[in-house]
Amino acid sequence: MPTESHWSERLLEFERVRELLLEYCGSDLGRRRIRELSPSIDGHWIFRQQTLAHEIGQFLHTGGNFESHSLTDCGELLKKSRIAGAALEIGQLREILAIADRADEWRAIAMNPPAALEGGWPAVRELSQTLADFTLFLRHFRGKLLPDGTLDDRASPELARLRREIEKQKREIQSSLRSYLRHLAEGGTVQDELVTIRGERFVIPVKIEQKRRVNGVVHGASSSGQTVFIEPLETIEQNNELVRLLEEENAEIHRILLDMTERISEQAEPLQQAAEVLAEVELQFAKAKFGRDYRCVRPVVGESASPEPE
Structure with a gap:
């Protein structure tokens, strides 16, 4: 029997909305987040989502952008990294490291927004402040994993x-x-x-x-x-x-891959958190680009649904 949520999705043609948003999403990570969307009556959640999309839209208007097409959903790989004696393959390591690399890039943008942004972007900053700094973590892997799926000679003496x-x-x-x-x-x-x-x-x-x-x-x-x-x-x-x-x-x-996998496992939780933030960021970019192309305007929410204090 269809639930109330299912009826709401049908009445709102929500599946069609998801399909349109997916066209603006280039990564598996972002597509997974979009597929998780469902209608909500939570005023705080609605207001936050609208604010995030609005701030990202302003960022796009100033000429800013952030690409995340290469990102994959690495949740299962992160779980595997925590198994004793597990060794991830080079391609799998590269997928995880791409998350850390893009997280560092986005963190730098979020914490230092363009001066042209009117009023800054407090919602985006709040979303992004949980991102860890992966600079030292990435330094250990830099130049050791090659695109062809092999290890560079510099991986170890x-x-x-x-x-x-x-x-x-x-x-x-x-x-x-x-x-x-x-x-x-x-x-x-x-x-x-x-x-x-x-x-x-x-x-x-x-x-x-x-x-x-x-x-x-x-x-x-x-x-x-x-x-x-x-x-x-x-x-x-x-x-x-x-x-x-x-x-x-x-x-x-094999020894090198074991060592690299162990290093990944030590950062599994921050990496998973980074993946969740990047998925949300890509969702907001998709919404902002959709709104720009379809000339959408931010709705005015009635007081009963607004979380803002009077």
């Missing part, structure tokens, strides 16, 4: 050292194999004079009919079946060393 060793080992293996390939090419044994990788091990392509002439381990064949990929005996130990280094690199990456 040990990671940088391992990657240097890995590159050195790769060069040595490739040099050994190129020398070996030149020798085989003279007898027409190899299909192509190139070095490739199969299962993190460097191999060479050999014609199927010539594979018995190359002592080594077969690591598969081409789709045509005319070529096999062989790891010569001469480079097995070198490849073993490379695999060992790669395993150490993966272990170091």
